[in-house]
Amino acid sequence: MILKDLKIIDIIQDGRGVARTDAKTVFVENAIYGETLDAEIIAEKKNFLEARKIKTNIKSKFERKPPCPYFYECGGCSIMDINYDTQIKLKKNLIKNAIKKSTHLEIEDIEIIESPEFAYRNKIHLQVDKDGGLNYLKKYSDEKVKINNCLIASDYIGQNLGQIEEISKEINGKFDGVITEISIRTNNKDILLNLYGTYDKDCQKYIKKNWQNSKFHINLIDRRKAYAINGNGKLDFKIKDKTFKISADDFYQVNQYQIENLYGVAREFLGENQKLLDLYCGSATSSMSINDDHIVGIEINKNAIKDAKENAKRNGLKDYKFIAKNAKFIDSKFIKENKIDAITVDPPRAGLDKEVVKTIANAGIDKIVYISCNPQTLARDIKRFMDRGYELKKLKAVDMFPQTMHVETIALIQKM
CATH class of the missing domain: 2.40.50.140 (Nucleic acid-binding proteins)
Structure with missing residues (x-):
């Protein structure tokens, strides 16, 4: 029809x-x-x-005419064919509509901190074909789109993409398509490659022999296990006056121009002199950027917690505790024993478990700073807090993902 x-x-x-x-x-x-x-x-x-x-x-x-030759096939970007001012308008509508639908709050306007449109991503994730070619997925499909460049990737990634593909082609040519995916992350000085696949001992030995002196840091990721081929399998990043070690599977915000803006807004919402509980803390880049010290962090990824502890030592923290547990581990007793004043959360797209919301509210925490990549689940969780005596005090967004409809939103939720 x-x-x-x-x-x-x-x-x-x-x-x-x-x-x-x-x-x-x-x-x-x-x-x-x-x-x-x-x-x-x-x-x-x-x-x-x-x-x-x-x-x-x-x-x-x-x-507008999209500047990327792959746009009409590639699923990496969805709105490159409209001008950037309109992209910002659409993201404002996305957030406002989600808040209104869940909470019935009418927000007249929301500030979005704008980003450079291109070359902003410090990390991309690509599909690798049997021949070792680098691909994105097609729109609405699992089919692959061969690429030679990506306009939203860091220029440093673009400059090295050909050499990276030479590695994947040589390995897949010899070991019958062993690499299936690859992530490329950079701090604009070094590049970390995570090669995803299933590697037997002969393959590992071959890769080690041929690329142990590569200019790239290379990890083999096999069934969630990481093997460092050369270097220590990690990169150093700097956020303002702090430095952070980021390992193979650590979360790190991808927009290299907006990280300080994102955490700057969260820091402003939080205020000073707080004992902070950071749920989903990862390697503590967010915790230490938002609060200089006095941090308790919870993160299910044990390797990320190891990095969080090292990052705390690197940056001279005196009062910190990082625990490898699910966010549902916390309870009112834990919050009171650790003398928590405020909580920051930066959960996955699914948002907070309703039991976590209940625990935070029952503990009487006055202030929650919520960083979200999904306006729908953010709005749902704001409503859950509102039902337990909280209100939405402030809302601001940071465009971390130009050319797509994704956006990061920061909310200050406070007890009434």
């Missing part, structure tokens, strides 16, 4: 356009915000339709 003359009035987080018929909302693949189009229905759900654009009838005034 064909739907004619649909007006695209918004973009959702996965990049699909939003239109409305008299009966249902329609989510349209490959649509551009502001255009009028015809679309073919590909799925009918109870409350909405899914469709694919087949023809543009009226072009969007916000449209």
